[in-house]
Amino acid sequence: MxxxxxxxxxxxxxxxxxxxxxxxxxxxxxxxxxxxxxxxxxxxxxxxxxxxxxxxxxxxxxxxxxxxxxxxxxxxxxxxxxxxxxxxxxxxxxxxxxxxxxxxxxxxxxxxxxxxxxxxxxxxxxxxxxxxxxxxxxxxxxxxxxxxxxxxxxxxxxxxxxxxxxxxxxxxxxxxxxxxxxxxxxxxxxxxxxxxxxxxxxxxxxxxxxxxxxxxxxxxxxxxxxKLGKDDGFLSNDAIKAVVAILSANENEQLWENIRRAYLRHALRFDTSEYELVDDDRRVKDGHSIFVVKKQGKTVAWICVDTNLYIVAERIKTENRGCWSGDNDYYWRYLCPNGLKKTYALKKANLQILNYDSIELGEYLDEIDLSGAVVC
Missing domain, CATH: 3.40.1350 (Trna Endonuclease; Chain: A, domain 1)
Structure with missing residues (x-):
């Protein structure tokens, strides 16, 4: 201990x-x-x-x-x-x-x-x-x-x-x-x-x-x-152990993925009495999904990161489809922090997460057609 x-x-x-x-x-x-x-x-x-x-x-x-x-x-x-x-x-x-x-x-x-x-x-x-x-x-x-x-x-x-x-x-x-x-x-x-x-x-x-x-x-x-100076040689110590452990943990980006997941759970804003975020370890949507958004056990949307952060849904209300990209198979939109009117790159470690702690999700969920949502 x-x-x-x-x-x-x-x-x-x-x-x-x-x-x-x-x-x-x-x-x-x-x-x-x-x-x-x-x-x-x-x-x-x-x-x-x-x-x-x-x-x-x-x-x-x-x-x-x-x-x-x-x-x-x-x-x-x-x-x-x-x-x-x-x-x-x-x-x-x-x-x-x-x-x-x-x-x-x-x-x-x-x-x-x-x-x-x-x-x-x-x-x-x-x-x-x-x-x-x-x-x-x-x-x-x-x-x-x-x-x-x-x-x-x-x-x-x-x-x-x-x-x-x-x-x-x-x-x-x-x-x-x-x-x-x-x-x-x-x-x-x-x-x-x-x-x-x-x-x-x-x-x-x-x-x-x-x-x-x-x-x-x-x-x-x-x-x-x-202690990496030329006169020091190479002395194994706890500080080096800590740095190497961090570098090793991030070699396959697992460390960043955990930081990003915790950040998004904190930053995404929506009505928690109606919706919930569920970890999507299977990466159902094109291998890019991080969370499944569910309502009463039914899948409503997916929160994804390829290069940038975005949301995917299978059905959008007719009056809102003009604001989304995609076709009849699925629709998607970029998600950005409040006050940032551009894409939000989160595939790699990004220090911007220290500056933005609020990402509006609720208004996008309101535009989704829930008639075809299924329990999964």
Whole structure:
């Protein structure tokens, strides 16, 4: 019994962490009511695309038409103490995914005059063995360019692991964060932007950075709780056991089906003195039915989910048939929460169930012709 009790505590803590993640996602959504194309494309999950955008903004020849201004602001923002003239900055080059030995690639490399500033970006990917060390000494061996530091850019400004540095001192690394350095840089660049289209793009990118940092913080906290860092190896523990159990339970969607069933029992609104919902484990209607709606023991309708939530009935009152789709075999209509005038996707896990707790069913049941209802 003690072991079962302890397992329940771990699950409760895990669910608490998941709720925190949901609250963060909802707060970001609430703060940003505008349509953000970067959010739609989930650019915050794609390091390559983020590096391309950063690279173009830093490139004096980029499509932003701001010349060397973004690069000059960036170098000043990070405290790079080399003094360059405007002409030298205008001649700067920004290289994406520069290939070095063994076909490895550095995310961003800035060349100004005879100086080089490599930038390694880490959002979700982990550090690689000797990565920063090898990158730094690759440029140090180059005779054409001088390297002062290598930049290590992450959402929250965390330090690189010894696994990546392997003897490289922190004096040789410039630690940067999207949260502080890139956000502040974008704020200052916005101060010199006049083109409204470019301004909107940068503002949307800044919003993505904000959500990226919050998501990354939660992700790193979970990694820490689960002890999945490179230095931890793999230690079997109760937290991992809880996560794996949840993932396994949802592999065939049984977990979501149970959540969805409980949610619909709570949310569907109808006269419970006349009708009842009965679990349809046999999935009678096309394999999609979740509940049978019954009245005095007779089957009236089926509540179904294919991609979206809908109701199926075999007979509809003549005056109401225009509102239903189907033919003489059966009729159907989408069911939506009150206030949501569109389809309601419930085949896969959907966080919208946290926002809508009322789905009108009674008015649809009133449109059904009960003359042919049978006991089953």
């Amino acid at each position: 003690c072991e079962i009790f302890m397992e329940k505590i771990f699950y409760q803590k895990l669910f608490s962490a998941i709720c925190d993640a949901i609250d963060v996602a909802k707060s970001v959504e609430t703060e940003n009511q505008s349509y953000n194309i970067f959010e739609v494309l989930k650019i915050q999950d794609k390091e390559v695309l983020i590096c391309r955008l950063l690279g173009d903004l830093l490139d004096p020849s980029g499509r932003h038409c701001l010349g060397e201004k973004p690069l000059a602001i960036f170098l000043r923002q990070i405290g790079y103490d080399r003094a360059f003239s405007s002409e030298e900055l205008r001649s700067a080059r920004v290289v994406l995914e520069e290939v070095i030995d063994e076909n490895r690639r550095i995310d961003l490399v800035i060349y100004v005059k005879n100086f080089v500033l490599p930038i390694e970006v880490k959002i979700w990917a982990g550090d690689q063995k000797n990565q920063l060390r090898d990158y730094y000494f690759h440029f140090e061996k180059e005779n054409q360019s001088h390297i002062d530091k290598i930049c290590y850019l992450t959402p929250d400004g965390r330090e690189p692991s010894p696994y990546s540095c392997n003897g490289l001192s922190l004096d040789q690394i410039q630690i940067l964060s999207f949260r502080d350095d890139i956000a502040a840089w974008l704020d200052e660049v916005l101060g010199v932007v006049e083109n409204q289209r470019i301004r909107t793009t940068l503002e949307e990118f800044r919003e993505v950075i904000k959500s990226m940092y919050k998501e990354n913080r939660i992700f790193n906290e979970l990694i820490d709780i689960l």
